[in-house]
Amino acid sequence: MNSKEIRKAFIDFFAGKGHQIVASAPMVVKNDPTLMFTNAGMNQFKDIFLGNQPAKYVRVADTQKCLRVSGKHNDLEEVGHDTYHHTMFEMLGNWSFGDYFKEDAINWAWELLHDVLKIPADRMYASVFEGSADDKLERDDEAFELWRKFLPAHQIINGSKKDNFWEMGDTGPCGPCSEIHVDLRDDAERAKIPGQNLVNKDNPLVIEIWNLVFIQFNRKADGKLEELPDKHVDTGMGFERLCMVLQGKKSNYDTDVFQNTIAKIAELSNKKYGDDQKADIAMRVIADHLRAISFSIADGQLPSNNKAGYVIRRILRRAVRYGYTFLDFREPFICKLVEVLKENMGDAFPELVSQQGLIENVIREEEESFLRTLETGIRLLDDLVAKAKAAGKTEISGDNAFTLYDTFGFPFDLTSLILREKGLTVDEAGFNAEMEKQKERSRNAAAQETDDWVELKKIEQVEFVGYDHLEAEVHISRYRKVTQKNKEFYHLVFDKTPFYGESGGQVGDSGYIEFDGQKTLILDTQKENNLTVHIAQKLPVNPAAAFKAVVDVKKRTLTMNNHSATHLLDQALREVLGTHVEQKGSLVNSEYLRFDFAHFQKVTKEELEKIQARVNELVRKNLALEENRAVAFDEAKKLGAIALFGEKYGDFVRVIKFGESVELCGGTHVPSTGQIGSFIITSESAISAGVRRIEAITADRAEEFVKKHMDELAEVKAVLNNTQNLKKSVEDLVAQNSRLQKQIEEFERKAASGIKDELKKKVQSINGVNVIAEVIQLDSAQAVKDLAFQLKGEIENLFLVLGSAIGGKPSISVMIAENLVAEKGLNAGAVVREAAKEMQGGGGGQAFYATAGGKDLSGLSAAVEKAKSFVK
């Protein structure tokens, strides 16, 4: 069976058992502060488990793209070294939300693996939770008995709390789980050591493929468990591992999921997979990371320097590093692999097909930029090596290596590799110590303590009334205290709310809630999945009261202007640039709007003018908002609504129409576009290969912007006697200025040359040295310097001291012919330092030319005399 057939077999099986098949959620998570990426199939159902949202279907199955870059068994740095870890993987899963429980879950798992997919029974092992004294839990005998129907007792293993008790986090839903392991060793090996001894022992051929989680408890902040009213099943099966088992391979990377990519890498690098261990690791790393990066970009997450974007950048750079070190790639190559990936997975994940061009461009750009970083690092490292060698050292300090890594992004393993080649070592312990310090700093800065929710009023779902009302009577449904850096604030959840929680690029509302004359400020409103969390500075005195919730109208109105303008901008962009323009991100707040979109070249000035004019035209048409809050998703698409990649949509969506602009959007909008008033583009820039950014302002801000510019112009005109032709006047002024500048220089030159002739007459000969020591009238340090250098060229054996007042301050320059410096041991620097004392100053320079300044103008001639006295 090939991988496509295997995926289908799973989906068909559970569809046959009454499961609703749903689409994979985006791999990049939005609206969940605790998670950057989907790391398990259950993520998209989190709200159901938490009780924040009712289940739409009680039985669901899917294949979910997941990304794991950290965690107990999956450090990014390990991926590729073995044959079964990945960053991005597919997780096949089936769920029951308060419907079937252990019995059906286990029966069906067995039926699929054994009866449908034909995995031999004697190669399968099941594990069950052994119980835990800490939590006062017995062994999961129920699961054990269910497995006994299919497996002999010795193939059922007791698992520890670590392996067989699943928890969503420190707190929240949890429960025992039961894993299915498969033994892939050959018969001789199996005869030697029984498979049950190797389960959960990190043997690459005795592996867990499916985990069935039985969610029956809720873990509270004090560590205690409470029984859930509704019990759920959550399962996850590693798709790549399943393919390995069914295709009779010993490594995930040997399955058809990865082999096409690896073959392409081998071709590009002119190496063969299987010839060299290190090259093999590199190929696996690249084949794995390619998937993670491509899917992230397709989901709209571009590499950047913080948060999720940074994780993607790090993964990509790791792939480049391995290609660079072990496969000798010196130019972008990962971008050339996207084509193969698309052929492999484009069927199941159409976003790869439609986003291919963007993915390739973004990857190429990132590769180029990192190769530049590497070059810089190599140069810096060469310097360090040269210095170390000159000092007779053979080790580079951990501190230095860390600076290379931390400040210049040069990977530590490359540092030690290059040093090894040059016969040097690096202090790894020192490096790690510095690394720890950095982590400590960041942890302290980000440390946050969250208390348990205190529930006051049970609700099914928060009702958002903010589309229609900016005030409402609300009750606090639950609250909790959050402590960060000694600052306390409170998270409040209301039964209903007029406050818009930050999402879809639009910032959250602020405002206040009021009871009995007491106001509590709401600083911000955030969304945690489906929960709208209001951030308050303090807890109201009487949390159970009925509050009047009031949104900051000014801020909301300005934000609405910008949000609606963003839709108009989107439409104008499509009209002017073409329909390839796709939104890649946006930010909308009360100050301005920012819109990122796919476009492969700079937007020209003419295009920008057209776009801005078009938006303003749409504003003036005063198009009325047509809002429909519950349109079936398919229906909305038929209307031509613009949906975003990487965005998770429900079955029913909100559709926002302004004339011809139709978008799926949850944000708040103006009743008609005339309210936007005016729209001004303030900047256009590139944020990544193939992605441009436009920033713009509207309404009040636009008006202020125009006023500021007009005022400035008026002021400038006033300075120029209210000239009719400002541009010409300024040009004339500039031309005149440069002409005068040249004249001044000419005069100065003449003056200097007059002074020069005077000075040449005053040469004294002292012991064969031609001495000039005079105070002259020159007001420019540069002119004095020029004069000194000219005299040096014209008089041999010169010892020159020039005193002058520059900007009202005394200054002396000493010039000594090079041969005198050498023969007589004279040093201009020493001379000026000594002489400058006469005028309360100091100075320095080189042996042949030095300058000094001072505070006391009356000491100038004394200083000149003093300098002269150095002639021997």
Next chain:
RNA sequence: GGGGGAUUAGCUCAGUUGGCUAGAGCGUUUGACUGGCAGUCAAAAGGUCAUCGGUUCGAUUCCGAUAUUCUCCA
């Protein structure tokens, strides 16, 4: 969110006790050599040393802020 760098000629970068006429390579322009191209040689142009403030007799250099940008951590 927190740390560390960087910003000098069109480009890539040097520039240490604060005073070096602010440099190199590449590129550009001009001239010479060659039948032409390529090239070689010679010369020249090109700099608010990111911006603003402070310390100092004096700041590209030290300090602070801002902007832009790179990078690491969370």
